[in-house]
Amino acid sequence: MPATRLDPIDRKILAELQADGRMTNVELARRVGISAPPCLRRVRTLEEAGFIRGYHADVDPRELGFEVQVFAMVGLQSQAEADLSAFEERCRNWPLVRECHMLNGEVDFILKCIAPDLSTFQQFLTSELTAAENVGSVKTSLVIRGAKDEPGVPFDVLEARLGQTA
Amino acid sequence: MPATRLDPIDRKILAELQADGRMTNVELARRVGISAPPCLRRVRTLEEAGFIRGYHADVDPRELGFEVQVFAMVGLQSQAEADLSAFEERCRNWPLVRECHMLNGEVDFILKCIAPDLSTFQQFLTSELTAAENVGSVKTSLVIRGAKDEPGVPFDVLEARLGQTA
DNA sequence: GCTGAAATCGCCTAACG
DNA sequence: CGTTAGGCGATTTCAGC
Numbered sequence: 001m002p003a004t005r006l007d008p009i010d011r012k013i014l015a016e017l018q019a020d021g022r023m024t025n026v027e028l029a030r031r032v033g034i035s036a037p038p039c040l041r042r043v044r045t046l047e048e049a050g051f052i053r054g055y056h057a058d059v060d061p062r063e064l065g066f067e068v069q070v071f072a073m074v075g076l077q078s079q080a081e082a083d084l085s086a087f088e089e090r091c092r093n094w095p096l097v098r099e100c101h102m103l104n105g106e107v108d109f110i111l112k113c114i115a116p117d118l119s120t121f122q123q124f125l126t127s128e129l130t131a132a133e134n135v136g137s138v139k140t141s142l143v144i145r146g147a148k149d150e151p152g153v154p155f156d157v158l159e160a161r162l163g164q165t166a
Numbered sequence: 167m168p169a170t171r172l173d174p175i176d177r178k179i180l181a182e183l184q185a186d187g188r189m190t191n192v193e194l195a196r197r198v199g200i201s202a203p204p205c206l207r208r209v210r211t212l213e214e215a216g217f218i219r220g221y222h223a224d225v226d227p228r229e230l231g232f233e234v235q236v237f238a239m240v241g242l243q244s245q246a247e248a249d250l251s252a253f254e255e256r257c258r259n260w261p262l263v264r265e266c267h268m269l270n271g272e273v274d275f276i277l278k279c280i281a282p283d284l285s286t287f288q289q290f291l292t293s294e295l296t297a298a299e300n301v302g303s304v305k306t307s308l309v310i311r312g313a314k315d316e317p318g319v320p321f322d323v324l325e326a327r328l329g330q331t332a
Numbered sequence: 333g334c335t336g337a338a339a340t341c342g343c344c345t346a347a348c349g
Numbered sequence: 350c351g352t353t354a355g356g357c358g359a360t361t362t363c364a365g366c
Contacts (some may be wrong), residue, residue: 018222037359057183102309
């Protein structure tokens with residue numbers, strides 16, 4: 001069910017579209033070594049099978065005035081499934097929260113937040129996040145500087161892995 | 167210098183392309199309410215000005231066999247600038263590390279990692295990350311489940327903000 | 333069954349007003 | 350910014366392996 005159903009051409013297509021999602025189909029076909037029609041059919045199949053979830057322009061937050069990035073570690077008071085789900089649903093409705101992952105270990109969730117400035121974030125932190133029902137502890141860490149931010153998946157790791165098996 | 171140089175049409179273009187990076191220019195023009203040629207000119211300008219850093223297919227890691235996501239908190243022994251930079255450069259060369267952000271507070275860096283399985287990650291953790299020069303402490307947290315993972319920027323926050331000023 | 337070739341259709345993208 | 354217009358890509362159809 002995993003990448004086994006994908007042949008090397010499919011994986012190349014995914015890698016190319018991950019690197020440049022606006023590449024024309026003919027250029028993509030040229031790069032993966034087949035002609036345009038089957039290439040397009042493969043892309044559609046990959047989309048429908050869920051390998052490709054969508055295409056997004058990578059917009060620079062700072063250019064748009066989002067100067068602040070923060071990671072927030074959140075502990076809940078109750079970890080019952082209904083309470084976990086309720087918190088996740090809250091996160092989905094907070095636009096400043098871009099990512100929310102449930103973790104193992106001491107803390108229950110890690111949130112990646114983005115905000116125009118510190119005061120906007122701190123208002124969100126005190127009025128919304130900390131004040132939300134069932135939220136026990138919140139520890140925040142400001143991003144001082146970004147060192148790496150690669151979207152997607154490391155295809156070289158995948159190929160190395162499949163190379164071993166093949 | 168920030169979003170001030172962007173008019174409402176530019177912001178709509180960015181929002182639309184963030185939501186669907188493969189939208190045709192004609193469709194984009196229709197949605198923002200202008201004709202295709204000026205729309206394309208705006209897109210090119212936004213790309214060259216750095217508002218758009220690129221376009222990427224959003225590939226599902228799990229479908230490709232990347233079952234494990236981990237956040238790693240890393241403390242260094244020396245925080246001299248040269249040592250910080252050296253660690254960042256190491257992160258850029260580790261394909262399993264998709265993001266690396268320098269933080270304030272107790273820990274120096276947070277890393278978002280992805281791996282095919284736990285043993286691959288643990289091998290990376292012990293042989294590479296923990297073993298790397300100047301690395302003092304590493305605390306890892308497995309992602310149990312993802313609750314939200316929105317790429318990009320919350321344009322509704324931006325519009326609300328600009329609405330106040332305008 | 334999947335690939336490649338041909339043909340149609342629609343889009344991209346210049347030039348001009 | 351809109352319109353026009355020519356060239357190219359996208360996408361369906363059909364034939365071949």
